[in-house]
Amino acid sequence: MAPNLSLLESYRARPSQSLRDHLHGVATNAEQLVPADAESAYGDDWQTVMRALAWTHDAGKLTTYFQQYLESGERSHAPRDEHTYHGFVSALLAAHVLYSLDVSAAMRTAGFYAVARHHGVLPTVVAAHEEYAGNGSKVDSQYDAPRAQLQDIKQNAAPAGNALVTAASNGQLEWDGVLVDTPATYQKLLVDPKKLDEQFYETLLRAWSTLVCADKLDAAEIALPEGAQRPELERLRTTVAGLPAGKTPLEQTLNQLRSTAHEESYQQLLTSHREGDRLFQIELPTGFGKTLTGLRAALELAEQRNSRAIYALPYTSILDQVDDVCQEYLDVDPLSDRYTVHHHLADTRTTATESKEGTVVNDGSEALYAETWQAGLVLTTFTQLFESVAGPGNTQAMKIPALQDSVIILDEPQGIALEWWSLVGRLAAFLTREYDTTIIMMTATQPQIFEQAPSLPSPTSLTTVTDECVSFLESNPRVTFNLHDSTAGYLAGDDSSTLSYETAAETLSEMTTDGTTTLAIANTIESAATLTDTVFDHSRPCETTISLGADLEAFHQSSSLNVEDMTDEAAEAYLEFVSDGLATAGDGTVVVTLTTQLRPRDRKLLLAALRRLLDSEISTPFEGWSVMTISTQLIEAGVDVSFDRLYRDFAPVPALVQAAGRCNREFSGSTSPVTVWRLASANDATTVPPSELIYGQRSLLRPARQALASLQAEHGAAIPEAELISTGVKAYYGELHHQRRTSERSDRLVEHFNSAAGEPLRNASLIEDDYATQDVVLLCSTEDRQRYEEYQNLREAGKFSTAKTVFEELKPLVVTLRVDSDAGQSDQLLMRDAREATVEYDTVSGRGIGSSRSE
Structure with a gap:
């Protein structure tokens, strides 16, 4: 007989919603968030499990203690505050219901913790087990409140309680079977986590995150869409097909390579996915069209699977450019239900969200819904993605269900913190197995993260033209890597071999003349700022040298333009504003300094203004001026700018390759020089060079030192581009993995994941700081x-x-x-x-x- 759910109507889940409506709504959401045929690692049917958890997660709200608290807002009427809480007692009922459904012991345990913590975060389960199922009077006393709560339901709400457990258990359990007077007996249903395998935390994450998402969406009265609403893919197909073939033979050959990589990547992805592959890579040099190639491939597969594409990057500073590409080629709005931009500085909202009554929602639920990543295309950071999967907070957990059948692009994966490499491999194994996720690694410098993971197959390459692209660069080099004397000395074993800021500044000033453009990349904010100061200290009295950022505050005070919404217009106006304030006419040098310590609004405006200065087809008040840019690493990956020459402070080989991608991008004229020097300390308090401060003498610099020394022995101080991006990168990562013994070593974060240690995973960060x-x-x-x-x-x-x-x-x-x-x-x-x-x-x-x- 079907349970009489109307008995739950007179009980409130919250002042505005009955318990019956809420539990039914959460169950409906959970059913949509889990595929109909999905099974856990232990063989349990996920639909059955989530229905049970949805109906039991708020069972404790049936008590008179909670109902009176909801009505009055006071807990004082209850014997103790704990009597008004509902998580623990609901979790005990959930465990009993799951037992009646004959699910696995591991799933029973996962279900208990999912319900117990559905308003909180996942604990370190070994410690929590001692709290709930250990020995001693303290543990025993914890069951006093659930006993009183169950007895209260038996006395005052037994028919409603019976309807609830009957619905949750598909009729396998009735209220008479609940251990009202001896709830401590339920401890026996919880498996000691030390006896569980490495897939327990995966199961717990899925149960908990699905329940949290289903619960929060229903509480906000937001209806889930029927499938992901993706951008119009045909627009991207048509636009790419209409790109020009090129005017010169070189342009034509380059564009043909881009086109071939683009076409075969999505076709190979569809074919290999049907054959069961889930890990892929696109390895192309900078400037060969990776962004559009990866985006097209991911959206093609997402359309075939009726799922979504998730495009993840290492830095917010380069995310804006990919956002521009998405908006231009897909005609999408970040506030729409088709496209979400999600990072800690983004306005992450989905407007025009429909409630269950069909009305439009315009309150804080817009941001809540965007957190679920239900859009068909999500642009985000590695931090948002991996921290949300490994050790999420309560709201972060809402995005995990959206990973089902999704296609994840990891753009520039070498930007993932080294300490997370092993865990990222473990997360990839989890996502591909539990959520049938597809992952594409996309970069010019593949870090071999998956190849070193013991439980993962090597990624399938999506393009066959990687070697042809390298051969093209051998015949048509954009840059040559020149090892400065300071670097050559360091490679020879002299750790004290560095370059002073005075000499570096003089070099930059001498080389940035007659309308040329120069980029210098420093390793720290202090180094970039010191280099900027020194350039101005040594500027020639007869020449005009201005800082582009100096007038930002005055401009913001006088302008009403919204930099976020009208970036190009604001950049144009700002250049006019700076020009109008010049005391003298004539040419000179514009110095642009970019660091992450600038406000995001100011950095975005400066980057937009810089692009205008570098674009020969855009007229600015600074025609004929030279441009010198001094930046931290924020500019070296994904920022679409091109300079005549580049100076890079010593860094790992992949960083040198990425930096060189900001030089001579259009293969114009002769080969451009990329000088690798080693700057001295910029801080009087230490003699440690910035390269060592950031990358560490042993962890990342030693393999770079060895790879560059080997290339230097063969080619001298001038290393060809094709050699560094192929032989140099492979040698670097080979030595790095050998040095770390990546495939053999145990990893602390992986051990936390395998042992369901929620707390240390939640405290782990992709952005490691040595300071507060x-x-x-x-x-x-x-x-x-x-x-x-x-x-x-x-x-x-x-x-x-x-x-x-x-x-x-x-x-x-x-x-x-x-x-x-x-x-x-x-x-x-x-x-x-x-x-x-x-x-x-x-x-x-x-x-x-x-x-x-x-x-």
Whole structure:
């Protein structure tokens, strides 16, 4: 007999919703989030399991304790506060229901923790097991509250309780079978996690994240779509097919290689996927069309599978350019239900979200829905992706169900922190097995992460033209890598061989003349800022040298243009603003300094202005001027700019290759020089060079030293481009993996994953800092101050959903600062006003505020 669910109507899940409606809604959502034929690693039917968890997760709300608390907002009427909580008692009922359904012992245990923590985060399960099922009076006393709660339901809500457990168990359990007076007996249903295998945490992650997502969506009254709403793929197909073949023989050959890679990549992906492959790679040199090639391949497979594509990158600083490509070639809006841009500084919302009643939602639920990654195309960072899969917070967990059948592009995977490489391989095994996810590694310098993972097959290559592209570069080199004397000395064994900033600045000034363009990439913010200062200290009195960032604050104060929405227009206006303020006419040098310490709004404007200065087809007030750009690593991957020459502080080989991709991208004229030098310390407090501070003498620099020394022995100080991107990269990664014994060593993060240690995984970060940091919103204009005041007023008024929406507009003003660890960090967003005498925000480099000087 079907359960009489109307008995649950008189109980409230929340003031605005009955318990019956909520449990039914969560069950419906969970059913949509899990494929009909999906089985767990232990052979359990996921639909059956999630139905059980959905119907039991709020069972504790049937108590008079909770219902009175919901009505009054007070817990004082209950014997103890714990009597009004519902997670633990609901989890015990969930375990019993799963037992009645004859699921595996591992799934029973996973289901218990999923329900117990559905409003929280996953624990380290070994420790939690001692809490719930250990020996001693403290553990026994924990069951006093569930006993009282179950007895209360028996006395006051038994018919409703019977309807609930009957619905959850498909009729296999009734309320009379519940251990009302002896709930501690349920400890026996929980398996000691030490006896569980490596797939337990995978199972727990899926059960918990699905329940969390289903629960939050129903509470926000958001209806799940019927399948992913993807961008119109035909637009991308048509646009790519219409790209010009090229005017010169060189352009024609280059574009033919790009076209071949593009076509065969998506075709090979579809074919190999049908044959069972799930791991792939696209390896092409910079400038050979990887972005469109990977995007097309992923969307073709996503369309075939009625799923979504997730495009992940290492840095937010290069994500904007891929966003521009997506919007241009796919005609998508980041706020639509087809496309989501998700990183910590993005305005991550999905507008026009329909509620279950069909009305449009325009409150904080827009951001909540975007967190679920239900869009057909998601652009995000490695941090958002991998931290959400490994050790997610409660809201982060909402995106995990969307990984089902998805196609994930990992663009520039060498940017993944070395300490995470083994875990990323483990996560790939989890996602491909549990969620049938497809993963594409895409870069010019493959780091061989999957090849070194013991449980993974080698990725299938999607293109056959990689060697042809290298051969093309042998015949038509864009750059030559020149080893500076400071680097040559270091390769020869002299650790003290460095270059002073005075000499480096003089070289940059001498080489950046007569309308030429130069890029110098430093390894730290302090190094970039010091190099900038030294360039101005040594500028020739007879020449005009200006900093493009110096007028940013004045421009923001005078302009009403929205940099985020009207970037090109703002960049054009800013160049005019800077030009109008010049005291003298004539040519000179524009110096552009880019660091991550600049506010995102300022960095975005400077990059847009720089692109205009470098584009020969765009007229600017600085025609005939030379352009010198001094940047940290933020510019070296994915930023579509091209310079006449490049200077790169010593770094791992892949970083040198990526940097060179910002030089002579269009194969114009003669081969351009890429000089690799080794800058001295920029800090009086240490003699350690910036390269060593960032990359470490042993971990990343030793294999770079060996690979470059080997190439130097064969080619001398001038290393051909094709040699470095092929032989050099392979030698570097071969030595790196040999040095780390990657395939043999145990890995701390992998051990945490395999042992279901939720807490250390949640605390692990892809962005490892050796110092404490603090997010600060930096106000420079009247509009900034008005927006911040609005945000504060909304928070003080308790209007947190609206305040969160306003905060999205403040994100482009947020910088992350180094702070004194003794002073501690604040959980609140701090504010600094550029008008204050104590705030020194240097818009040239971002240096000054908070005395933050490290990258």
